[in-house]
Amino acid sequence: MAARAGKAEMEPESLYNLLQLPKAVGRPAEEELPQGEKKKYLPPTSRGDPKFEELQKVLMDWINARLLPEHIVVRSLEEDIFDGLILHHLFQTLTGLRLDVEEMALTVPNQRRKLEAVLEAVNRSLQAEDQPLKWSMDAIFNKDLLATLHLLVALAKRFQPDLPLPTNVQVEVITMESTKSGLKSEKSVEQLTECSTDKDLATNDVFDELFKLAPEKVSAVKEAIVNFVNQKLDRLGLSVQNLDTQFADGVLLLLLIGQLEGFFLHLKEFYLTPTCPAEMYLPLDVTSPRKPSLTSGLDAPRHNCLSHSGWTP
Numbered sequence: 001m002a003a004r005a006g007k008a009e010m011e012p013e014s015l016y017n018l019l020q021l022p023k024a025v026g027r028p029a030e031e032e033l034p035q036g037e038k039k040k041y042l043p044p045t046s047r048g049d050p051k052f053e054e055l056q057k058v059l060m061d062w063i064n065a066r067l068l069p070e071h072i073v074v075r076s077l078e079e080d081i082f083d084g085l086i087l088h089h090l091f092q093t094l095t096g097l098r099l100d101v102e103e104m105a106l107t108v109p110n111q112r113r114k115l116e117a118v119l120e121a122v123n124r125s126l127q128a129e130d131q132p133l134k135w136s137m138d139a140i141f142n143k144d145l146l147a148t149l150h151l152l153v154a155l156a157k158r159f160q161p162d163l164p165l166p167t168n169v170q171v172e173v174i175t176m177e178s179t180k181s182g183l184k185s186e187k188s189v190e191q192l193t194e195c196s197t198d199k200d201l202a203t204n205d206v207f208d209e210l211f212k213l214a215p216e217k218v219s220a221v222k223e224a225i226v227n228f229v230n231q232k233l234d235r236l237g238l239s240v241q242n243l244d245t246q247f248a249d250g251v252l253l254l255l256l257i258g259q260l261e262g263f264f265l266h267l268k269e270f271y272l273t274p275t276c277p278a279e280m281y282l283p284l285d286v287t288s289p290r291k292p293s294l295t296s297g298l299d300a301p302r303h304n305c306l307s308h309s310g311w312t313p
Contacts, residue, residue, distance in 0.1 A: 038177045040146060046171040054166045055192060059152045062163055066093050077152065078145045084115035087140075091122055094159040115141055122151070126158055146173065149192055169193040232259045249274045 074080045105114040116137050139147035156163045169192040177184045
């Protein structure tokens with residue numbers, strides 16, 4: 001595999017060992033911005049924000065880990081992503097798809113063509129073609145760090161949702177606009193990752209939170225559950241005193257489901273008194289939306305575990 005400016009033959013251990021850290025991005029000069037156009041830039045305070053730096057590090061570590069077998073090392077998201085080479089190999093690694101693009105693009109026109117082709121494939125894979133994108137070919141090619149981060153965050157969320165991206169990363173952005181009377185600037189805040197509240201509420205288990213935040217209330221919760229279970233099983237002449245042990249063999253759980261959902265449980269299909277693990281973990285067929293009965297099928301119990309296909313309303 002070749003690297004930029006043909007360095008790979010001399011340095012096979014890495015494609016990008018000679019890359020330098022990005023230069024500081026300053027306020028654009030008036031003559032650099034054509035009239036009527038806008039350009040975003042990050043002030044030093046935003047670039048130095050710890051969470052912003054952490055986001056870049058997590059993404060770089062992720063990319064380097066995925067591309068390690070290909071001896072590709074990313075040292076700067078700002079400097080290494082723009083020409084499509086890294087993005088090309090990352091996309092193929094994540095999706096297993098092969099793109100019909102040239103391996104190395106050394107001239108500016110070829111680099112732009114390659115980046116455009118790779119981004120088209122990426123956008124299709126992200127199903128983002130019909131949505132407002134926070135990145136573009138021109139922005140990525142011009143080493144727009146914000147656009148690059150938006151793109152990489154979208155890839156990480158799509159292909160490795162468990163990647164521990166720092167939550168609620170937002171930075172202040174300065175938007176410069178060239179007008180007839182000169183440059184005008186406007187401050188805004190750009191959100192790069194999701195707020196922690198929405199994400200954590202969707203993934204945290206309520207009982208994990210209970211044990212972590214209010215362990216002294218666990219006994220009260222268990223007592224409430226026991227009372228609820230006993231209300232439902234009382235009509236069968238059954239009761240529960242210990243949640244930790246009495247649900248272990250699945251018998252009471254099956255009978256409780258039958259009471260809650262109105263299913264008829266064929267008692268010949270599971271063991272009322274299992275004596276070994278094999279009698280606890282066989283598939284159960286639950287049929288007929290009638291109330292359960294304890295008077296039929298006591299002669300041949302067989303199975304104690306629910307199967308997906310075995311019960312229908």
